[in-house]
Amino acid sequence: MQEALKLDALIIGGGVAGLWLLNRLRNEGYQALLLEQEALGTGQSIASQGMIHGGIKYALGGKLTGASKAIADMPAHWQQCLEGKGDVDLQGCQLLSDSYYMWPRSSLRSRLNAFLGSKALEAKVDSVEKSDYPDFFANNIPGPLYRLRDIVLDVPSLLETLYKNHEGHIFRIDWQHAALEKNPDGSISCLNLAGKRDIQASKYIFCCGAGAESIISGKEFNFTAMQRRPLQMVMVRHDITAPVYVHCVSDKLTMTPEVTITTHRNGAGQPVWYLGGEIAEQGVQQSPGQLIDAARTKLQEIFPWCDFSGAEWATLPVDRAELRQEDGSRPDDPGISARHNILMCWPTKLTLAPNLANTVLDILQAEELRPTEPIMQVDFLDKPVIASTPWENL
Numbered sequence: 369m370q371e372a373l374k375l376d377a378l379i380i381g382g383g384v385a386g387l388w389l390l391n392r393l394r395n396e397g398y399q400a401l402l403l404e405q406e407a408l409g410t411g412q413s414i415a416s417q418g419m420i421h422g423g424i425k426y427a428l429g430g431k432l433t434g435a436s437k438a439i440a441d442m443p444a445h446w447q448q449c450l451e452g453k454g455d456v457d458l459q460g461c462q463l464l465s466d467s468y469y470m471w472p473r474s475s476l477r478s479r480l481n482a483f484l485g486s487k488a489l490e491a492k493v494d495s496v497e498k499s500d501y502p503d504f505f506a507n508n509i510p511g512p513l514y515r516l517r518d519i520v521l522d523v524p525s526l527l528e529t530l531y532k533n534h535e536g537h538i539f540r541i542d543w544q545h546a547a548l549e550k551n552p553d554g555s556i557s558c559l560n561l562a563g564k565r566d567i568q569a570s571k572y573i574f575c576c577g578a579g580a581e582s583i584i585s586g587k588e589f590n591f592t593a594m595q596r597r598p599l600q601m602v603m604v605r606h607d608i609t610a611p612v613y614v615h616c617v618s619d620k621l622t623m624t625p626e627v628t629i630t631t632h633r634n635g636a637g638q639p640v641w642y643l644g645g646e647i648a649e650q651g652v653q654q655s656p657g658q659l660i661d662a663a664r665t666k667l668q669e670i671f672p673w674c675d676f677s678g679a680e681w682a683t684l685p686v687d688r689a690e691l692r693q694e695d696g697s698r699p700d701d702p703g704i705s706a707r708h709n710i711l712m713c714w715p716t717k718l719t720l721a722p723n724l725a726n727t728v729l730d731i732l733q734a735e736e737l738r739p740t741e742p743i744m745q746v747d748f749l750d751k752p753v754i755a756s757t758p759w760e761n762l
């Protein structure tokens with residue numbers, strides 16, 4: 369039997385959190401591998417809208433909340449990475465839009481307008497001149513329209529870029545032929561790969577999204593539980609060519625816009641709007657048919673100049689997985705639960721994957737876990753693929 373492969377960190381789960389963390393750890397010289405059980409990004413990352421928020425969305429209630437402050441600098445951080453000047457090289461990642469819009473379409477806009485125009489936000493939000501409206505809105509809305517400094521990424525190209533940067537250290541795991549072995553104190557002793565080389569790591573870092581639930585609920589682990597916050601997203605394929613990236617804000621001025629739209633392309637290159645926000649939160653209570661009817665009515669009401677008669681519709685039920693909060697609300701920051709040599713990680717938002725990695729690095733450094741000698745090439749595991757988008761075949 370060959371000696372076990374020794375690592376500083378073994379990451380389980382290849383969504384944006386695990387991939388970003390692997391990039392950071394390897395860039396810092398740590399010997400790390402990532403193992404993914406399905407396709408990279410399965411679950412939340414490939415289903416996300418790809419928005420890198422600066423937190424203004426969370427300020428909709430009229431004040432800067434903890435969440436809005438926590439992510440205020442993130443668009444600039446990601447922008448640096450896209451230019452190859454950040455802590456992770458994202459030069460291969462495609463930018464779908466360099467800004468995101470907010471349209472308070474209601475008649476009771478004054479409170480929001482006062483807030484968006486306030487001193488607190490002047491560096492983060494611009495009121496757009498009519499002559500600068502994006503094509504989709506030009507001549508169609510009375511205004512005002514605000515431009516946020518948020519950016520929108522093409523998530524498949526993000527996952528691909530994070531993968532390619534460290535391809536030799538990212539593999540598939542088949543749990544039918546693998547098991548984590550534990551010490552009597554509950555720490556993990558190794559990953560047994562049934563006949564292949566075992567893997568031993570100083571830290572075992574789980575970035576499994578909702579998949580963490582089955583791991584943490586095991587008797588031996590008994591970690592702080594995670595929470596799920598469900599959504600039912602709506603996808604609309606149509607022939608409106610001008611892309612749309614907008615939060616539509618109604619009278620209610622809740623923290624969640626009534627509809628949050630991003631534009632993507634299906635496998636045939638046709639435009640697909642992906643609808644999140646309040647419609648996706650409330651949609652959890654509805655059947656797909658009811659939600660599609662509600663979404664059709666809502667879009668026709670919001671965009672009376674558009675024709676959706678030939679559109680194709682579909683919905684996607686999907687859960688957001690996070691570190692559990694006492695009141696079940698969205699955490700402001702990435703969540704990490706630590707025990708023995710194990711870390712359970714949830715970034716809370718794609719946007720916050722860099723913060724999650726920073727926190728993990730801080731933990732390793734506080735424990736004086738330093739990078740060790742380079743590992744030899746791993747040639748006994750298969751390569752994963754990138755997950756397909758939910759709208760690929762719409």
Ligand SMILES: Cc1cc2nc3c(=O)[nH]c(=O)nc-3n(C[C@H](O)[C@H](O)[C@H](O)COP(=O)(O)OP(=O)(O)OC[C@H]3O[C@@H](n4cnc5c(N)ncnc54)[C@H](O)[C@@H]3O)c2cc1C
Pocket residue numbers: 380381382383384385386403404405406407408409410411412413414415416417418419420421541575576577578579580599601644686687688713714715716717718719720
């Ligand atoms: C509909 C939707 C839209 C969103 N839009 C945005 C947005 O626009 N901007 C934003 O900032 N955030 C957004 N989010 C949140 C964001 O997508 C998530 O916070 C982020 O993608 C979570 O990444 P993750 O890597 O933790 O989990 P996931 O993306 O769920 O990845 C987990 C990975 O672990 C793998 N895995 C699971 N169990 C195991 C196991 N036992 N062994 C090996 N591998 C395993 C899975 O196959 C998967 O690849 C959105 C979320 C949803 C649901």
